[in-house]
Amino acid sequence: MIGRILSLGRRGCDVLEALGRSGLFLAQSGVGIPSREGWYLWLRQMHFVGVLSLAIVLVSGLFIGMVLALQGYTILVDFGAEQALGQMVSLSLLRELSPVVAALLFAGRAGSALTAEIGLMKATEQLTSMEMIGVDPLRRVVAPRLWAGFVALPLLTVGFSVIGIYGGYLVGVEWLGVFEGSYWGNMQASVDFIEDVGNGMVKSLVFALVVTWIAVFQGYDLVPTSEGISRATTRTVVYSSLAVLGLDFVLTALMFGGFS
Amino acid sequence: MKRSKTMELGVGLFMLAGILGLLFLGLRVSGLTFSVPSDTFRLEANFANIGSLKPRARVTMAGVTVGRVTAIELDREWYDARVILELDAELEGQLSRDTTAAILTAGLLGEQYVGLTVGGDPEMLSDGDIIRDTQSALVLEELIQQFVSNMVSD
Amino acid sequence: MIDSPFVEVSNLHFSRGEKVIFSGVELQIPRGRITAVMGPSGTGKTTLLKLVGGQLAPDAGRVLIDGQDVHALSRKALFTLRRRMGMLFQSGALFSDLSVFENVAFPLRVHTDLPPTMIRDLVLMKLQAVGLRGARELMPAELSGGMARRVALARAIALDPELVLYDEPFVGQDPISKGVLVQLIKQLNDALGLTSVVVSHDIQETLSIADYVYVIADGQVMAHGTPDSLDIDDDPRVSQFVHGEPDGPVPFHYPAPDYFHDILNLEGRP
Secondary structure: OHHHHHHHHHHHHHHHHHHHHHHHHHHHHHOOOOOHHHHHHHHHHHHHHHHHHHHHHHHHHHHHHHHHHHHHHHHHHHHOOHHHHHHHHHHHHHHHHHHHHHHHHHHHHHHHHHHHHHHHHHHOOHHHHHHHHOOOHHHHHHHHHHHHHHHHHHHHHHHHHHHHHHHHHHHHHHHOOOOHHHHHHHHHHHOOHHHHHHHHHHHHHHHHHHHHHHHHHHHHHOOOOHHHHHHHHHHHHHHHHHHHHHHHHHHHHHHHOOOO | OOOOHHHHHHHHHHHHHHHHHHHHHHHHHOOOOOOOHHHEEEEEEEEOOOOOOOOOOEEEEOOEEEEEEEEEEEEOOOOEEEEEEEEEHHHOOOOEOOOEEEEEEOOOOOOEEEEEEOOOOOOEOOOOOEEOEEEOOOOHHHHHHHHHHHHHHO | OOOOOOEEEEEEEEEEOOEEEEEEEEEEEOOOOEEEEEOOOOOOHHHHHHHHOOOOOOOEEEEEEOOEEHHHOOHHHHHHHHOOEEEEOOOOOOOOOOOHHHHHHHHHHHHOOOOHHHHHHHHHHHHHHOOOHHHOOOOHHHOOHHHHHHHHHHHHOOOOOOEEEEEOOOOOOOHHHHHHHHHHHHHHHHHHOOEEEEEEOOHHHHHHHOOEEEEEEOOEEEEEEOHHHHHOOOOHHHHHHHHOOOOOOOOOOOOOOOHHHHHHOOOOOO
16 A cells, blocks of 8 residues: 555646656757757758648548538528528637647647657757767757647648638538528627637647647657657657647637636 | 758648638638728627627628627626627618517527617717617517417416 | 866766666876777777766766866856767768768868858868868768778868877778778877877777777776887786787687586476
8 A cells, every 4th residue: 555655646747847847848948949940950950840841730620621621511501591501610620620630730740740850869969969069959859849739730720720611611601502692700799809800820839839848848858769759759659639629628718717 | 961942842731821811711711801990890789688699799770790799798787788799880870769679589599699670760870889778689488478378468 | 287187087887778788997198199999899989988978977986188077067058068079980870861972071160150162171171181071072871990080080170180080990801991090190190280089999900099098898998008018018817908819818709508407407498
């Protein structure tokens, strides 16, 4: 019994220690002073995590918008309320689906790649040699990736929303014959820029920070062997997915739960 | 360090697309308009019951949106709801003093909005005036109550 | 000043978890010479270099480089000190996203404000010294192991350091590459007046260039001396290592219960 409590305590300490380490890690890498060099490194990471994730995010967004319109139509048409299709598609995308699904896709596509890349740099002693040359790898390697993720995911989320709403338009208006004016009109009447678009963006910023943070920390903190890298990559996807879904509930409760 | 032009172009386009997308969400999806604040004037209207009317609800005239509800508060003197409306400046001095304001519902289950109907008074409403003639929101429970009491009295 | 050692390790203690790696190591690395640190695998030779480079902190004892205590320095002062050191890693540790040229230029770009033409000249000089000027546009993935290590060497000496640490420079190299590296280490040391520390367990290659040799085993310095004096040292562990005998004071077997009992142990069988 005492042994159980002991091992529980040890695990608790391990978790706390890892949290503390990752917090310090975030603080140290986040303050990297932007220089011309840093700007270029950031640009390269933007290409890596942003532009290269664009295809998967846009295709998923299109399909999710189309499915939403199809599902929504069959339900709304029973109430004779198919005019509200635009409202339904846009609100579900802006408030919920775009931030969450884009963050999950981002964790799978970019997060795991970041972990593997940094882990490989660690395993091949590139980080150590950088330190020996007198360059802080937190600033040189981690900070640009952190900032690129933080900027790229909200942009990807916007893309997801836009193409999802367009997908809803294709199915709802072009295929199922909802009146075009009411699709856009109902949407405009019910979507509030600050409340809906703004809160969705806030969610997306939070997810971006958390997913990128988890990804780079897992990469930086892993055991530098091939097994360690594959484990850390898995951990990145699992932890960031759970963190995104859990935080989504908390943020939704704060934003739309009427606690204000 | 060698710079790859295609990569820079890619990132530039990516960010531009993101900003354009945000613009699209603002203008096309949430229907934002860049109206200058001075383009409006204020009217007040007291309602006995506003139902579920919310700030930012539309104000319409013959179905055309002409303004928004900016604030709803309790009138301490009469204990009813004072609703502040902000209307297009073009309408200032065009609405007669006996204009009526009614709280209407879009469809059976839709959101509530304020509908204005012009009367025949030669005097016109101006900034800060109060609309006297108002019609409260329909509250389903009250309707049922009326219906039941009518049935009983018949 | 010439006679004072460049690196001085005194009473160094270090352990990783339960495992004691060093218990009271004393080293004196003379200026301008090649000093070899040898010992069987797993005796913490790489750890020693990391302690000298300030990447790990010892449990007790200190490391002085040119009179400065490495582990008492602030982070900033440590990074400044590291500009005077170069380190060649076991795996080369070239930055995989940069070309050979950019890898060698990297320390120059981050530590100096030299104009691009001068950086180009310096990089080409360093690459010429390791014989890879023609390979400057290649990426690290396109290099053979020996070439990667030579590029890494060029990068390590890019800032003209005073001290170069070599971590297992010969491991996993074919005889030609080994010969090239031996010659390069020797030439660079003599031509640039470097202080070199070579950590290795390749006896022949190391002994052929070292001016002074330390043998480490069991967390302590077992023997030290010039290569000539080392061979005749009568410590059995040293002679086992130098002559490459499979069994001796350093046992062939990992600690285990008695073989006879172990094999007859019926309880352990499924």
